[in-house]
Amino acid sequence: MKKIKVAFFSIPTKEKNYLNKRFDKNKYELYFFKDNLNSGNSILKEIDVLSVFIYDKVDKEIIDKAKKLKLIATRSTGFNHIDIEYAKKKNISVCNVPYYGENTVAEHTFALILALSRNLHKAYIRSQQSIFTLDGLRGFDLRGKTIGVIGAGSIGVHVMKIAKGFGMKVLAYDIRKNHILEELLDFKYVDLDVLLSSSDIITLHCPYNEQTHHMINMNNIHKVKKGALFINTARSGLIEPAALYYAIDKGIFGGAGLDVFEGEELLKEENQMLTKNVPIQNVEALLKRNLLLRRENVIITPHMAFDSHEAIERILDTTYENITSFFENKNYYKVV
Known part of the structure; x- marks a missing residue:
């Protein structure tokens, strides 16, 4: 029996070991690569399944190289890093992991909110320098404040639940409205402009697409x-990006907690910037990021909101189930 060949890119060793234990080696032949996907990898010509993460761009060139490809399994909810239309044209199915980190991302969201509202990041830096003055560290209560949740999906709903636990008022903006949920969780749907003008805290939890680009x-x-x-x-x-930097610079935003930021995918290349030619816009993105890091009211984390032990296992389990279900003609999380 011919084995099904599956290539995993951007896969850490621990995740590789986890997946190795799950797949039946009599049916599947697995290939693991720590590095990002690139068109020069010869394995592309052989594989039936390509599994990628958010920094792996699956474009026309990659798809054309993978002549035997039947399934693209992204280990993420978003799939804007995949040329969906071209995959569809080539009769290649695409699947994702729509549910894995609802509570995980919501918890990280509040970690950022609490760090900013109580100046924990400033206090930590001072304590490392044996400075224990309270000057400039006074924060504010979340109780009674209004949080505006842009994107009232599964993650946004968890944010609302946590906010209610803090005694906050909740506004939500979403193109789809669930009025039963609105009544149960005691929040209010409003237009985007109303949310922006009424919220003490604004938090984003919607997918990125043509409709939400630079909303x-x-x-x-x-x-x-x-x-x-x-x-x-x-x-x-x-x-x-211009609006983000402007709002921080002019004090429109009193503070910002960013787990995602312009040019984040370039961080692995930052140390190589002086030794190879890179587009000027990439250098500009990193310079802007460095300027943000110098501000006391900005906290940047390295796209880690999803990264808990439990969430990663849910991602890997769903990816395994997507792949095996595809070849067993069972239901899976199909995008196209």
């Missing part, structure tokens, strides 16, 4: 309530 931008950034905290654990493309 917060230079045209509406002035509608934000002065001094609001801005939290982004979703995708950097949801806010126009």
Whole structure:
């Protein structure tokens, strides 16, 4: 019996070991690569399944190289890193992991909110320098404040539940409205402009696509309530970079917690910037990131909101089930 060949890219050793234990080696032949996907890898010509992460761009060139490819299994909810239309044209199925980190990302969201509202990051740095003065460290209560949740899906709902535990008021913006949920969780759907102008904290939890691209931008950034905290654990493309830097610089945002940011995929290349030619826009993105890091009211984390032990296991389990179900003609999380 011919084995099904599966290649995993951007896969750490621990995740490799976990997947190795799950797959039946009599049916599947597995290949693991720590590095990002690249068109020069010869294994592409042989594989039936390609499993990738968010920094692996599956474009027309990759798809054309993978002549035997039947399934692309992304280990993420988002799939904007995959040329969906071209895959469909080539009769290649695409699947994702729609549910894995609802509570995980919501918890990280509040970690950022609490760090900013109580100046924990500043206090930690001072304590490392044996400075214990309270000057400049006074924070504010979350109780009674209004949080605006942009994207009231599974993650957004968990954020709302946590917010209610803190005694916060909740506003939500979403193109789909669930009024039963609105009544049960005691929040209110509002237009985006109303949310921006009324929220003490603005947090993003919607997918990135053509409709949500730069949904917060230079045209509406002035509608934000002065001094609001801005939290982004979703995708950097949801806010126009110029608007983000402007709002922080002018004090429109009183602080920002960013788990995603412009040019985050370049961080692995940062140490090589002086030794190889890179597009000027990449250098500019990293310079802007470094400017943000110098600000006391900005916290940047390295796209880690999803990264808990439990969430990673859920991602790997769903990926395994997607792949095996595809070849067993069972239901799986199909995108196309």
